[in-house]
Amino acid sequence: MKCLLLVDIQNGFCPGGHLAVPGGDAVVPVANRLMAEGGYDLIVASQDWHPADHGSFASQHEGAAPFTMGTLNGQPQMLWPDHCVEGTEDAALRPDLDQSRIDTIQRKGLDRNVDSYSAFRDNDQAALTGLSDLLLARGVTRLDICGLATDYCVKFSALDARAMLPEAHIRFIEDASRGIDPDSVRIAIDEMTQVGIAVVTSATVLSETRS
Numbered sequence: 768m769k770c771l772l773l774v775d776i777q778n779g780f781c782p783g784g785h786l787a788v789p790g791g792d793a794v795v796p797v798a799n800r801l802m803a804e805g806g807y808d809l810i811v812a813s814q815d816w817h818p819a820d821h822g823s824f825a826s827q828h829e830g831a832a833p834f835t836m837g838t839l840n841g842q843p844q845m846l847w848p849d850h851c852v853e854g855t856e857d858a859a860l861r862p863d864l865d866q867s868r869i870d871t872i873q874r875k876g877l878d879r880n881v882d883s884y885s886a887f888r889d890n891d892q893a894a895l896t897g898l899s900d901l902l903l904a905r906g907v908t909r910l911d912i913c914g915l916a917t918d919y920c921v922k923f924s925a926l927d928a929r930a931m932l933p934e935a936h937i938r939f940i941e942d943a944s945r946g947i948d949p950d951s952v953r954i955a956i957d958e959m960t961q962v963g964i965a966v967v968t969s970a971t972v973l974s975e976t977r978s
Contacts, residue, residue: 774914786850813886815851887927917946
């Protein structure tokens with residue numbers, strides 16, 4: 768059973784969004800081709816879906832500026848611009864993403880008191896989203912992960928997948944992903960490879976369906 772996990776390919780993380788990843792919109796055509804030609808049995812998209820008063824927003828901390836460190840529930844927290852607020856256009860999946868091929872949407876970041884980078888669980892690792900149970904129940908043996916942003920939500924989703932799906936082969940599709948900072952992207956890829964996550968390109972994935 769092969770699954771593709773598309774991480775947070777939303778308006779908010781693409782140019783013009785409230786927390787835009789440089790070149791984020793460039794992942795959309797690659798993701799569309801992967802969905803159409805990658806031979807996947809299951810396609811899941813994660814979606815940041817924050818309440819308007821989410822505690823990771825700088826606007827909720829008096830005098831704080833976005834992209835500075837603060838605290839949330841006593842833990843260090845990067846403070847973000849308000850983004851992907853539930854029900855807004857910023858939170859919507861990209862309109863040019865072929866949503867007709869997506870089987871399941873996994874929303875995350877609903878609890879205002881904890882941030883949620885991973886599609887599998889909150890950052891404090893106390894609350895699960897249910898995605899691991901779904902993939903285990905479906906018997907997923909290979910999980911390919913891509914999307915936005917490599918150095919945050921993609922990385923943490925991949926690391927959690929490695930920990931929570933011990934029998935599955937986990938791969939990161941590099942050209943179907945974009946990151947915020949080149950240095951932290953390199954560190955993220957190193958972290959993934961160190962735990963056995965393979966780094967591949969969309970060309971590799973598509974060539975497998977033709978062989």
